[in-house]
Amino acid sequence: MASLALLACMATASLCAPFYARDIAHTDPFRSNVAGSFTLDGQQIDIMQPDDNPLHLGLSPVGPTWRAPFFLGADSQGRDVAARLLYGGRNSLLIAFFAAALCMILSATVGIFAGFFGGVLDMVLSRIMDIMWAVPVYLFAISLSIVTIAQGLKIGPFTIASDNLLLPIFIIALVYIPYAARVVRGRVMTLRNAEFVLAARSLGVPRFRILMVDILPNVTGSLVALAPLLTALALLTESALSFLSIGVQAPAASWGTIIQDGEGLIYTRPMVAMAPGLAIVLVVLALNVLGDTLRDALDVRDSRRENG
Amino acid sequence: MTEPLLVARSIRKTYRLNRGQTLQAVDDVSLEVRPGEVLGLVGESGCGKSTLGRCLLRLTDLTSGELLFEGHDISRASERTLRPLRPRMQMVFQDSYASLNPVRRIGDLLAEPLKIHRDVHGQRRTRATIAARLEELMDLVGLPVSALARYPHEFSGGQRQRINIARALALSPRLIVADEPVSALDVSVQAQIVNLFTDLKERLGLTYVFIAHDLAVVRQISTRVAVMYLGTIVEMGETDTVLHTPAHPYTAALIAAVPEPVIRLHASRTLLRGDVPSPIAPPSGCRFHTRCPKAEARCAQDAPTLRSLGDERLVACHFPIVG
Numbered sequence: 072m073a074s075l076a077l078l079a080c081m082a083t084a085s086l087c088a089p090f091y092a093r094d095i096a097h098t099d100p101f102r103s104n105v106a107g108s109f110t111l112d113g114q115q116i117d118i119m120q121p122d123d124n125p126l127h128l129g130l131s132p133v134g135p136t137w138r139a140p141f142f143l144g145a146d147s148q149g150r151d152v153a154a155r156l157l158y159g160g161r162n163s164l165l166i167a168f169f170a171a172a173l174c175m176i177l178s179a180t181v182g183i184f185a186g187f188f189g190g191v192l193d194m195v196l197s198r199i200m201d202i203m204w205a206v207p208v209y210l211f212a213i214s215l216s217i218v219t220i221a222q223g224l225k226i227g228p229f230t231i232a233s234d235n236l237l238l239p240i241f242i243i244a245l246v247y248i249p250y251a252a253r254v255v256r257g258r259v260m261t262l263r264n265a266e267f268v269l270a271a272r273s274l275g276v277p278r279f280r281i282l283m284v285d286i287l288p289n290v291t292g293s294l295v296a297l298a299p300l301l302t303a304l305a306l307l308t309e310s311a312l313s314f315l316s317i318g319v320q321a322p323a324a325s326w327g328t329i330i331q332d333g334e335g336l337i338y339t340r341p342m343v344a345m346a347p348g349l350a351i352v353l354v355v356l357a358l359n360v361l362g363d364t365l366r367d368a369l370d371v372r373d374s375r376r377e378n379g
Numbered sequence: 380m381t382e383p384l385l386v387a388r389s390i391r392k393t394y395r396l397n398r399g400q401t402l403q404a405v406d407d408v409s410l411e412v413r414p415g416e417v418l419g420l421v422g423e424s425g426c427g428k429s430t431l432g433r434c435l436l437r438l439t440d441l442t443s444g445e446l447l448f449e450g451h452d453i454s455r456a457s458e459r460t461l462r463p464l465r466p467r468m469q470m471v472f473q474d475s476y477a478s479l480n481p482v483r484r485i486g487d488l489l490a491e492p493l494k495i496h497r498d499v500h501g502q503r504r505t506r507a508t509i510a511a512r513l514e515e516l517m518d519l520v521g522l523p524v525s526a527l528a529r530y531p532h533e534f535s536g537g538q539r540q541r542i543n544i545a546r547a548l549a550l551s552p553r554l555i556v557a558d559e560p561v562s563a564l565d566v567s568v569q570a571q572i573v574n575l576f577t578d579l580k581e582r583l584g585l586t587y588v589f590i591a592h593d594l595a596v597v598r599q600i601s602t603r604v605a606v607m608y609l610g611t612i613v614e615m616g617e618t619d620t621v622l623h624t625p626a627h628p629y630t631a632a633l634i635a636a637v638p639e640p641v642i643r644l645h646a647s648r649t650l651l652r653g654d655v656p657s658p659i660a661p662p663s664g665c666r667f668h669t670r671c672p673k674a675e676a677r678c679a680q681d682a683p684t685l686r687s688l689g690d691e692r693l694v695a696c697h698f699p700i701v702g
Binding site: 265266267269270271272273274275276277278280284285288289 | 438465474491492550
């Protein structure tokens with residue numbers, strides 16, 4: 072339950088990003104602002120300040136003020152890190168959630184058809200899954216991202232621009248299909264030979280109805296337990312792609328792009344990279360705990376059924 | 380004599396295994412099921428009783444042979460052409476829990492056949508008729524109507540078997556194949572369920588193929604018995620004749636193996652040695668010769684066929700026990 076609460080907090084905070092930026096911090100988190108300054112306790116402070124080193128060469132962005140504007144300091148382009156963190160959370164969570172949802176739908180379809188109909192269909196689908204699974208997930212995702220981000224994606228009359236969030240959603244959903252589809256396929260294969268399926272056949276229930284009424288409801292348990300874990304994986308993958316500049320495109324933010332922004336400031340202003348990193352860790356941890364909780368909850372029901 | 384309800388002629392079921400091996404689960408079985416009778420199918424575990432039961436209802440494809448249900452040849456029928464016949468032939472399974480979908484309520488499970496099949500006038504059944512039929516079914520199998528709103532795991536084994544029976548009865552079948560319906564139950568509950576089967580047969584004019592390995596259960600319910608060994612029928616006839624004066628040495632050994640509460644000092648017991656041979660590589664000739672107390676040289680070469688010993692009894696043995 073704590074994990075659910077944490078996830079809800081993160082999502083709500085991210086949804087409130089525009090309020091924070093406009094009404095509290097009064098900044099535009101997407102425009103470079105290296106020449107600007109702000110007032111704190113009646114003092115005028117430059118966003119870019121001379122370095123601390125004795126020669127005073129170069130400039131560093133202002134550090135965390137722990138107050139409304141620049142709560143977590145500024146990044147190398149003078150943008151409010153706190154505001155960007157909230158906007159980044161929107162993108163990261165949105166992509167992770169929809170990629171996981173899309174992946175679940177696709178892999179459930181693939182897994183159910185392969186598991187239930189078996190034979191040639193299963194062989195073809197399973198071999199395709201094997202080939203996809205043989206390529207390391209990140210390598211696969213990176214290759215797809217580089218191609219689609221360079222050119223955008225044209226499917227018939229539809230064109231998806233390279234800065235569209237649909238691209239990372241599609242790519243992440245695609246690369247994790249084998250991961251989830253295998254679980255579903257295995258479950259369906261055991262269910263297909265279950266006695267209640269034979270009983271349904273002896274009643275003359277058509278195959279498609281058996282699939283929808285007898286098999287699908289028994290698979291949903293596994294899918295529900297899988298969903299949080301898949302979301303966590305999708306979040307990690309999105310952050311990795313964005314960190315490599317092939318996920319969410321600048322000037323839009325995601326937790327991955329903010330870590331990349333903070334990479335060059337890691338010795339002087341570590342908070343820029345640490346804040347989104349911490350956010351990712353917390354969300355992934357919460358999702359894993361949630362996944363375990365769901366799995367245990369479903370297990371309990373299973374064992375009770377067997378004993379009963 | 381009335382026309383048989385179900386006729387099987389030389390049916391075979393072969394499973395292909397890895398490395399080119401085959402398993403003859405059912406080998407050249409011929410039998411008839413007459414309306415109103417209870418045909419008991421007996422044999423040790425793994426002798427092909429359950430496979431034969433599934434073959435008889437065409438829940439699995441036959442490798443060869445002919446199968447007639449009410450005169451229709453169903454040995455090669457597709458699932459679609461079988462569908463209109465399904466309401467008249469039903470099955471009750473051994474595992475009362477595994478044969479009920481755990482995520483559906485009893486009411487939904489029992490309504491399923493009524494929703495799929497149209498009634499005698501070719502009309503879809505209305506909600507009201509289905510609801511009325513469900514109450515009727517609950518009453519038939521002796522469960523409260525409140526059970527309809529509950530899930531399978533909330534019931535005991537005996538109650539779940541009642542639910543399975545109710546589901547099989549939903550479409551008013553003529554033939555029910557019961558695959559070891561009581562062997563997973565406690566002895567006290569077994570008697571209740573066997574009585575329920577007998578009672579329902581009287582009230583609804585049903586015909587059963589009753590598969591069991593417990594001779595006491597078979598003796599109680601069946602009018603005729605077929606004894607199976609390694610995929611073939613070795614003896615078939617009236618229950619009293621077969622179980623009191625067995626003609627096949629295997630039947631005799633099965634009967635002798637039933638533990639008796641009173642130990643008879645001078646009873647000669649022919650207990651079997653060893654295990655059932657593997658059906659992947661069955662023995663030559665008579666399949667029982669490796670364990671038969673009366674086997675002679677001929678038994679290892681010629682496979683005996685089912686022949687009549689008079690009194691409507693068939694036996695597959697070169698040297699039947701007579702008298």
